[in-house]
Structure formats: structure tokens, C-alpha cells
Amino acid sequence: xxxxxTTALLTALCTISxxxxxxxxxxxxxxASSDMANNNYSAVFSxxxxxxxxxxxxxLTFSFSFRxxxxxxxxxxxxxxxxxxxTGWMPHTSISYARYLTNYATVERMGQQESAALSIGGVALGxxxxxxxxxxxxxxSPLQVKYEGTGCSYYQCYDFYTKSWTDTxxxxxxxxxxxTISGIISNQSIIDELLRSDQLTLNLQIAGxxxxxxxxxxxxxxKVVASAEVPEPSSILLALAGLAGLGAVxxxxxxxxx
Numbered sequence: 001x002x003x004x005x006t007t008a009l010l011t012a013l014c015t016i017s018x019x020x021x022x023x024x025x026x027x028x029x030x031x032a033s034s035d036m037a038n039n040n041y042s043a044v045f046s047x048x049x050x051x052x053x054x055x056x057x058x059x060l061t062f063s064f065s066f067r068x069x070x071x072x073x074x075x076x077x078x079x080x081x082x083x084x085x086x087t088g089w090m091p092h093t094s095i096s097y098a099r100y101l102t103n104y105a106t107v108e109r110m111g112q113q114e115s116a117a118l119s120i121g122g123v124a125l126g127x128x129x130x131x132x133x134x135x136x137x138x139x140x141s142p143l144q145v146k147y148e149g150t151g152c153s154y155y156q157c158y159d160f161y162t163k164s165w166t167d168t169x170x171x172x173x174x175x176x177x178x179x180t181i182s183g184i185i186s187n188q189s190i191i192d193e194l195l196r197s198d199q200l201t202l203n204l205q206i207a208g209x210x211x212x213x214x215x216x217x218x219x220x221x222x223k224v225v226a227s228a229e230v231p232e233p234s235s236i237l238l239a240l241a242g243l244a245g246l247g248a249v250x251x252x253x254x255x256x257x258x
Contacts, residue, residue: 024061024218025050027200031215035069036116036206047219048198054224057195060185064118064204065214067178068130072111072209079105079168092161101164106171113175114208120190120200128179130208134171141166178213194219 029045082104092098115129148160185191194200202217 023223024220027060027217027219029200029202029217031204031212034212035209036066036204036212037209039206041204041206043202043215045200045202045217046198047217048194051219051221052223055221056224057191058220058222060191060194060200061183061216061218061220062118062125062185062202063180063182063214063216064116064212065178065180066114066116066128066210067213068114068176069209069211070176072174072176074109074111074172074174077108077110079107081105089160095156096159096161098161098163101162103164103166105166105168107168109170109172111172111174111176112208114210115206116179116181116210117205118181119203119205120185121193123187123190125185126181126183128181130175130179130210131177133174133176135174136169136171138167138169141168175208180214 025047027045027047029043031041031043033041084101084103086102087100089097089099113129113132115127117127118125142165144164146162146164148162150157150159152158190200200217204212
């Protein structure tokens with residue numbers, strides 16, 4: 001009886017189809033150069049040859065990483081006056097007075113923002129760009145001394161001077177750093193094109209100077225596993241009932257033999 005039950009259970013397990021498991025594989029392909037600047041770049045990726053005989057493509061996962069190459073070109077504006085500050089007359093020496101004039105100016109130094117746009121067959125997949133980094137420095141021009149004249153009191157004559165300079169603040173706005181364009185492609189027309197031709201042409205539109213540090217395109221598929229037909233619940237019950245009947249017959253035979 002135990003052998004019969006064990007055989008029945010094994011048979012039932014064998015009739016249950018194996019569960020499908022989604023598996024990613026890396027598609028092959030690469031751009032001609034990792035150094036990219038102000039241009040459109042294309043690369044063909046494939047991966048159908050790695051698939052089993054029976055499969056279902058679920059999606060495509062992509063990830064493309066970039067960083068600034070650190071050689072940005074800057075445009076610098078002319079100094080723009082932002083005000084001034086004058087002190088009153090103050091004793092400079094025993095026979096002179098001076099006042100101090102500070103002029104203020106600002107210069108803007110602007111870098112180019114780098115960006116990348118990824119597409120497949122005219123379908124936009126994503127964009128990314130470098131981040132703004134702002135800093136400033138202040139420098140002073142050489143001191144200028146201007147003689148304003150002499151003034152005399154009852155006891156003493158004094159020379160008067162204006163001492164001036166300009167504090168120029170340079171504001172630098174630089175775009176730098178790294179970024180990644182990533183996502184999942186579920187567009188059925190793109191997947192159908194891959195299944196038909198085993199080729200996907202990716203396009204990168206680059207603005208500025210960038211370095212492509214990583215590119216990955218993963219094909220997620222499910223292998224189709226052939227399996228025997230799963231029996232209906234009523235069939236299973238009938239099989240179990242048959243086994244129970246066989247057990248009863250066997251017990252009755254033993255009693256008769258005794």
C-alpha cells in the first residue's frame with residue numbers, strides 16, 4: 001500500500017507543470033567611443049542568439065552612465081558695477097588726511113551644461129544632465145591714490161587724499177558631476193523588432209563633453225517549459241478512491257488467507 005501511494009504521489013507531481021522563471025541576459029553591443037561631444041551617436045545591440053528555443057520576452061532594462069570630462073569651456077561677462085562705499089576723512093599722517101573708496105563689481109563665469117538623450121527607433125527613453133555647481137571668489141584691484149588738495153587751519157596745513165580700489169566678485173556657475181539614464185522598456189513594438197531582426201539601434205544625442213562610463217542593456221525573458229496536462233480535481237479524487245479500493249481488497253485477501 002505504501003508503495004502504491006508513493007507511486008501515485010510521484011505521478012501527481014510529475015503532471016504539474018514547472019513554474020517559469022524570468023531570467024535577464026546582457027545584450028551585446030557598444031558605442032564606438034566612450035568620449036562623446038556635441039554629436040549624435042548610434043550603437044547596435046543584439047542578444048537573441050542567447051535565448052532558448054522557446055521563450056517569451058518580458059521587457060528590456062537599460063542603464064547608461066555618464067560623467068563630465070572636466071574640460072568645460074567658459075564664457076566670462078564684463079564686470080558690472082554693483083555699488084560703492086566711501087568713508088569719511090580720517091587722519092592719515094600728522095600732516096594729511098585720507099578717505100577710502102571701495103567700488104564693487106561682479107563678473108559672471110558660465111560653463112556649459114552637458115546632457116544626453118537616449119532613444120530607440122525614434123522613441124525617447126530618457127534624458128540626463130550634469131548638475132550646477134556654483135562658487136565665487138573676490139579679488140581687489142591695485143590701490144589708487146588721488147590727491148584732493150591742501151587745507152589749512154590757523155596753525156597747520158593738511159594734504160587730502162582719496163584712496164580707492166575695486167572689489168570684484170567672480171561668480172562661477174559650472175555644470176559637472178555624473179548622471180545615469182535608466183529604465184525599463186515595455187514598448188511592444190520595440191520588443192517585436194528585437195525578436196524579428198535581433199538588432200536594436202540605440203541613439204545618444206550628446207550636448208557638451210561627456211564620458212560614457214557604463215552601458216548595459218538587459219533582456220528579460222521567460223523560458224517556456226513544456227509540461228504534461230494537469231489532471232482535473234475529479235480525476236485526482238477518482239485515482240485516490242481507486243487506491244483506497246485496492247487497499248481494502250488487499251486487506252480482505254489477507255483475512256481470507258488467515
